[in-house]
Amino acid sequence: MKNEMRTGRKRREITAIVLRYVMIFVFMLPMILPVLWMLSTALKDNAGVFATPPQFIPKVFQWGNFKEAVIQSKYLQRFGNTLFIAVLCIIGSILSNFMVGYALARFKFKGRKMWFYLIISSMMIPGMTTVMPVFRFWVAVGAYGTWLPLILPAWLAGPFNTFLCKQFLSTIPRSYDEAAKIDGATYFQILSRIIMPLSKPLIAYMAVSTFQGSWNDYMNPLLYVISKQDKWTLALGIARLGSGTFGIEWNVYMAADILYFLPILVVFFIFQDYFMEGLGSMTAAGVK
Amino acid sequence: MSKEKSAKAASPVKKQRKAWWHGENFHGYIFMIPTLIGWPLFCAYPMIWSAYCAFCDWDGINSPKWAGLKNFKYILTIDPVFKKSLLITLEYALINVPIMLILGLALAMLLNKTIRGIKIFRVLYYLPVIIPSVATLVLWNFIFKQDTGILNVMLRSAGLKPVGWLTDEKIVLLSLSIIRWWTVGGTMMIFLSGLQSVPGDLYEAADLDGAGKWAQFRHITIPMITPILFLQLITGLIGGLQAFNEASIMTGGGPNYGSHFINYDIYQTAFGSSKYGRACAEAWILFIIIAILTMITFSKSEAYVYYENE
């Protein structure tokens, strides 16, 4: 009797797991098929792109498309540009958001609640409302045609990340702070030597998402550095490929797009575990 | 601990006389410097300036000229497209946000087991979110093409009528929604972390009491993740009402203004027609809509959101 029950349960468990795998596969297909289609198109020669019936696996593997994409979009130089901007944004974002998050989470200063609500409500503002006045500001300051408008905002604590920091830091027990204070640490030392090492997942998450935000940004480079080709970011360079007067070379365009998101993919893979932990900071718990 | 007590006993008055630059107030403001600079610069000043311009005629180049309520009058009464834009924007946001939440939660539950290869699957589900939206929209444009897009080619070879994914007024919102659903991986990841933060002992206790899987879901899982649900609802709503990239990169406002979202109309009015005053007025109208909907959601939230710590 017991044996029957055990094998019965085992069979149910196995079917449950198999069913789970099947469902995962089924839902995964629409996730990756378009990306595979992108890869397939990137490898085709010109005739194959719109061939009917469509070739899922290209008849000709034209790896040269990638080389062509690198040349046409001036990939290497713009990769350097975009990387430079992204790194500076990451540093700035982490430093400023931790500072402000720490202040909101720890210090009881006058107006703390008010500032918190102001920061939250600024997340609600449609981007369009602020574009023109901010543009005029940068022109007046002489920063048009530079990367400053792309970098400086990250150093001034964007609301979403500030919110995240505050939530996360609220969960760190105050006893750490107090112990350090007794030992004579300044607030700044508490932040840098105790809080930050404890917040590695949050740092990783913010680094990855800031990197993503900066890498994918199209509108701001469009507004500020469009006139100086040597300052273009990858987003501009890739978009240029898709807007010729003489028709679009879809295969080269797709190849360029793939090269465009490959770095983010790599970064994400490397920091995946930390990223998941950091996401967990939204609920003040970890992710297994 | 005893050191503190004795210190307190020895000099009870000393504590109040800390120099002001040691105090919490001062330090609070020092650490708030980034926001103290950033918020007025990138938030307050643009808001005030654009509020002023909403009542002006401004071509973005010369100085704004006062025009009273002219812009609002045009948008709300004369513009033949605004009502449609409003409807489309609301429809797109209010339908997709719940779908994304449900789908995201369902998929999170699906992937919530540490079976072999689960890490790879999670990343693959997240893949569409990593790809920059510029690249994504180009890809889907390619797929949705009427004549040569892979979807219609497959339909035609199966003997079915091709669908005007991006050329039929009534279908274009559906097509754009599909693209949104494709990126559900982001929502899923956040729900995943929420699911895993639910303490396991709650489930154990429920098991002991003999509760079934469905009852556990309804009475443990859902209540425990309501904070996340709420957060996703708010951000999804705010983001959804500001849909822009799809219109700008894919449809150009859609067949017969079928995907002409308000945010896109603002952009067109500003950078296409150079009527920045009117664009500012419209941006403020959008902001008010977002604010109202957010406040409604917030106020309703008291009823169903369960906070562990607050």
Next chain:
Amino acid sequence: MKKLVASLMAAALVVSSLAACGNKGGADTTTAKAETTAAQKDETTAAEGEDDVLTLYVATWESSEMNQAIQKACDEVFSVKNPGIKVVVLDASYSDYGQSMISMIQAGDDLDIMQLGHDMGRNYYESGLVYDWGEIAANDADFMAGFFPGALDGWSFDDVVYGLPGLANVYGVFYNKDILDAKGIDYPSADWTWDDLFAMAEQLKDPAAGTYGIYGLPTDVFGLSQISVGNGGAKFVDRIVNPEGVTVDEEMIKAAEMINGYIADGTLPSRTYDGKDNQSNFESGQTGLLWYGQWEINSLINNCPDLNWGYAPCPAGSKGVANLYDYTGYGANAYRTAEHPEETWKLLKFLASEAYETVLKVSPVAACSYNEYAQVFFDTVEAAGHADAAEAVRVMMDSENKVACRFVAAWKDDCDKIWNTDYNNLLDNGGDFADTLTKLAEKVNAYIDAQ
């Protein structure tokens, strides 16, 4: 740890401020082209102080080859004749050209002359961005008389001349000789009619396979006016720039009904059809008839040596031909030109006329609107073996009757919004043509009057 963080912050600040200063001619890693431009810039700005050389900057949306050809023309011809003026040709992005130009002008960037569409020019003029050449042009009547008939219509109104036309875009029909042969259809002749065109399209369509008879035919109201004016009807707008009103008459209504019929039976694609791939489909040999601009000739010559193609001019109606007016040209940055109008005028004239002698040999995209130098385009195309295409373009350039291809006025977008939805529904789905069109015209006129 504190020291590390502090030094990191300091380093980052230093680096970012260096980046901010980077655009003032710092040591950038640049590509070859940008290098020469930057080098030239440095040279000339250094030279400016020394021997009074004025540097003028020109922006276009053309391809790199064309930009280089323009640069060559300026260096080898213009600067030789005008030694005190050096010219630098910039390279901007096509997808947001308009916005880039506005940003650059507003920010006080180095930009003197820019390529413009005629409607862009009007908009820029209204915002005070481009210079009014009215007075100077009136004193240079000899030069101004050298343009093709009607070329200046889209670049001036009342006494204002806000730019000079450069290249003429004309629209005709490309045809694939092999596909027409296979169906036993005769090639279009230079004096064919709209009836001929639709008859051919009817034979080429294949609704079952989703193939239309002709691709790219403009079925918006401006495309309709080509048909209706060709049949003797009134022009839709009374003039190209800042028209005072629109007119809908019998011929227009008839044309609308006819087009609706062709959409219904699959000869023409619907109003919401996305034609972005029309050109590539024709180039890959899949399309029989394609309505497109003459710049495609250049692309076909360069990219499709194996394709058997021809080009026919816009067909005639019962009372003649009406061609679309679409001249691109050049305007000048109002802020900077005021400091040196004479020199800028010289360069402007050069770019609109003589420059094409060099440029069109390299990149024959269009005939220029200046009579004397237009022959270059025709010769280049003939030399490539397509005399019929050159002839078709010449016929269209010489045509007297030109109709607007879009609204060119401040109220353009508002009136588009009034017009488009009902019009598109009408043509796609049918309805009461006379009633709908007249009501739309009334609404538009009412709106224009209220401005």
